[in-house]
Amino acid sequence: MLDTVSAKTPARFITFEGGEGVGKSTQVKRLLGALEQRGISAVRTREPGGTPKAEAVRAFILQGRSESWGPGGEAVLFAAARLDHVNQLIGPSLDAGRWVVSDRFHDSTRAYQGLTGGVDDKLIRGLETLALNGRQPDLTIILDMDPEVAFRRVEERELEGALQQTGDRFEKEDLVWHKRLRDAFLEIASNNAQRCVVIPAGQSEDSLEQEIWDTLTRRFPELQDGPAA
Numbered sequence: 001m002l003d004t005v006s007a008k009t010p011a012r013f014i015t016f017e018g019g020e021g022v023g024k025s026t027q028v029k030r031l032l033g034a035l036e037q038r039g040i041s042a043v044r045t046r047e048p049g050g051t052p053k054a055e056a057v058r059a060f061i062l063q064g065r066s067e068s069w070g071p072g073g074e075a076v077l078f079a080a081a082r083l084d085h086v087n088q089l090i091g092p093s094l095d096a097g098r099w100v101v102s103d104r105f106h107d108s109t110r111a112y113q114g115l116t117g118g119v120d121d122k123l124i125r126g127l128e129t130l131a132l133n134g135r136q137p138d139l140t141i142i143l144d145m146d147p148e149v150a151f152r153r154v155e156e157r158e159l160e161g162a163l164q165q166t167g168d169r170f171e172k173e174d175l176v177w178h179k180r181l182r183d184a185f186l187e188i189a190s191n192n193a194q195r196c197v198v199i200p201a202g203q204s205e206d207s208l209e210q211e212i213w214d215t216l217t218r219r220f221p222e223l224q225d226g227p228a229a
């Protein structure tokens with residue numbers, strides 16, 4: 001069965017998106033585990049980051065060093081990091097038959113710098129053309145949660161010590177801003193209904209994992225367990 005899956009299907013590119021504290025990283029890890037259990041070779045990655053150069057850009061941005069450049073300048077930085085990520089990791093992995101699961105990708109630039117940050121859509125699109133180099137996610141899972149609930153969860157996890165108190169600057173924005181961000185992701189989803197699926201993230205980690213897996217098997221029926229050909 002395992003060989004059958006990899007023989008029948010091209011490698012897929014899956015991205016996870018959503019606001020802060022919605023549980024993306026946990027679900028990305030769980031999905032990798034589920035794919036590997038089925039013998040599917042997959043790469044877990046993230047944005048900003050994923051390659052040494054993109055990780056350097058990540059550190060620069062998240063430490064707040066580019067804040068004074070504004071959302072436009074930062075959109076350019078995220079795109080430059082993405083260009084390296086696509087050309088050095090995502091593209092070669094897919095070409096080698098490995099699935100790629102990324103914790104955030106270009107929709108984050110659309111949502112944070114574009115729809116929420118006010119950067120012109122034409123600029124955002126131009127940067128995408130440059131950075132994506134013809135690659136597009138096959139499926140984008142948008143984890144959706146009321147920001148007030150997400151905030152409480154982040155606070156609880158910080159208190160439990162499960163989450164490092166980084167206080168990186170994108171998490172310091174206020175609640176109104178986070179509500180706008182949530183709407184931005186929902187708008188992206190409705191404008192890209194073929195590619196994006198919105199999943200309520202307030203449920204338990206186990207049921208969320210199951211819903212994500214069900215979404216994948218509906219989208220990629222070759223994943224369903226079946227008799228070997």
Ligand code: TYD
Nearest residue numbers: 019020021047048078104105108109112170
């Ligand atoms: P990270 O610690 O990875 O946050 P999260 O766990 O929420 O993904 O930090 C990444 C931050 O960078 C996050 O606040 C979202 C932001 N970001 C953008 O503003 N634009 C982008 O294009 C990307 C990829 C991330």
